[in-house]
Amino acid sequence: MYRHIPTQTLRPLIFLLLLLLIPAGCTSRKTSIREETYARLDAIRDRKEGQLNRYMAKIEANAHAIGTDSKMVHLFEDKHRIYSSWHGQTPPVNAQQELLRIRNAIEDIYIEKYLAFHDILFIDHGGDIFYTVRKKSDYHKNIFDGDLAETALSRQLRKHPEGGFVDFENYRIAGEPSSFFVVPTNNSGENGGWFVLQFSINKINEMFSLEEGLGSTGEVFLVNRERAMLTDSRFFADSTVLRQHLSSENISAKFAEREGHKLIIDYRNFPALTSFKVVQVLGHQWLLIAKIDEDEVITNGYRRDSNQLLLRMEKMVQQEPGSYRTINHNGGREIEVDMDEFRRVTGPGGEIYTHGVRTCTAVLISYPGRFSYMAHISPNDRIYGGESTDLIGIMMKRIDDFDLVRTEKRHLQVAIISPQPNYTTNVVDAFTEWGIFLSQIKLVLNPQARHANISHDYKSGKTVIEWELVGGNGGREALLADLPTLGDLMKQLVAAK
Structure with a gap:
């Protein structure tokens, strides 16, 4: 039976009950799916913490090594000496030759020892950035002036000249998130300053x-x-x-x-x-x-005993007279789906419709606002044990090949509609194995009906089911949006235990 549930209110409580009770009612495991899931997440979290700590310790040691790298310290001082002497002027030929030697030597050591860092900045005590490996727009600027004065790196040098680690920020010069290791040259004289090693998040x-x-x-x-x-x-x-x-x-x-x-x-x-x-x-x-x-956790719990759970949910979804409503649907039938056929609607499109679902099953797969597929599946299909068609498999393949990327599958909505569950295979399992969760699936059954007529507007997502009842009791209408998902039913099922 369908019941309208205030999902937003009950969902957290019901889900916690689900996680706690699934083991007792649906599996023989001694630990609950909640405990198993958190244990797995804890293990992944702790493993990543260990990897992160080891890697950052290695990078920190690499950065600090530059402060005691005598070759780099001497190159820092030599480069600054020439920079101070000829800043703003064209240096003579011998000074240019010396600068070339210094640049080549720095480049060689950078490639050999410090390539883990995106760049190395040489900054003197006055804040002048007198050398960088990458020669970006911070080259020959002052870290304490203009826009650079507002950076975390500038604040670190002013407040903690002894050095340290500057956390990641959007460093405009680099055009990407960057952090910095600040390492003093241990020279308090006029040619001293800081090595600043720029570290990317990559x-x-x-x-x-x-x-x-x-x-x-x-x-x-x-x-x-x-x-x-x-x-x-x-x-x-x-x-x-x-x-x-x-x-x-x-x-x-x-x-x-x-x-x-x-x-x-x-x-x-x-x-x-x-x-x-x-x-x-x-x-x-x-x-x-x-x-x-x-x-995904709920669906994993279902898959542990899917056949038995689905049988119980099939009893819960059977519509009763009190669940009907008057819709007075007068939509068009721009695209009609015959038995043993599926159709796709998208673009300007319109309403897609199928008539006379009796011993058959209608399956609707939709991405609201983008596309919808509707199939009218007869007993000749694979889901009934037949060999003539495999409409669900074909629709799945077309969606995978042409309609979306894997991560977008999370937005699909599936409806399985039939007076009776006459199919011989677990259709729900076919969708969960394809990557669909129970919260995306609605199963609609009505043993009181002779057949169903189904119309769907893919743009609005509105789906109307018109049931023709047995015994000459006329037609009744149901709106798919009123009905719970199998995820909702799974929660009810477990909470009732």
Whole structure:
């Protein structure tokens, strides 16, 4: 039976009950799916923390080594001596030859020892940037003047001339997020100053992008105190580093708690289980988060005993007289779908319609506003044990090949509509194996109906089911939007135990 549920109110409570109760009612495992999921996220989080700490310790040691690199210190002093003598003037030929020798020597040592850094800046005590490997627009500028004076690097040199690590910021000169290691030359004289080694996020980003065991919706990433992501999201083509800011409620609470687990609404607006920990990185605090979508966890729980669970949900979805409504739908039938056929609608398109679903099954796969597929599947199809057609398989392949990239599959909506579940295979399993979650699937059955007529407007997402009832009781209408997803039913099923 369909029941209207205030999903927004009950969802967090029901989901927690689901996570706690799935083992007792649906699997023989001793630990709950909640515990298993958090244990896996904890292990991934701790592994990434170890990798990050080892890598940053190695980079820090590499940076500090330049302060005791006698060759680089001498080159720093030699370059500054010539810079001070001829700044703003054209140096004589012998000085130009010496500058060429110095530049070549610095370049050789940089490539040999310090290539892990994007650039090395030579800055004197007055703030003049008198040498850089990359020769970008900060070359021959003063770090304490103009726009550069507003950078975190400038503040670090003014407040902590003894050196240190400057956390990642959008350094305009580099055109990308950068951090800096400030290493004094230990020369307080006129030719002293700082080596500043510019460090990019790229290597850390690569480290966090490679991880197994996170399913199709999981990821592990870093966030700074300003709530900005320090590594890229796996779900966006464009970089999210220092561009994607997360909610204050979510991130501030995690920094306050330091370590733990939370069920939250993530930056993609999906509920997610998160394992988090505040990590210390060279005097700064970053938040390390491993997470996975709630819907994937629920679907994984279903797949442990899908046949039995689906049988129980099929009883729950059978419509009763009280669930009908008067819609007075007068939509068009621009595209009609016959038995043993599927059709696709997109572009200017319009309404797609199929008539007389009796011993057959109608399947609707839609991406609201972009496209919809509708199939009218007969007992000749593979889902009934037949061999003539495989409409679901063909639709899946066409969608994969032509309609979307993998990460967009999360936005698909699936409806399986029939008076009776006469198919011999688990159609729901076919969709979950394809990467669809229970929260994206609606199963609609009505044993009181002779057949169903179905119309769908792909632009608005509105789907109307007109049931022709047995016994001459006329037609009744149902709106697909009123009906719960299998994810909702799974929660009801477990909460009722």
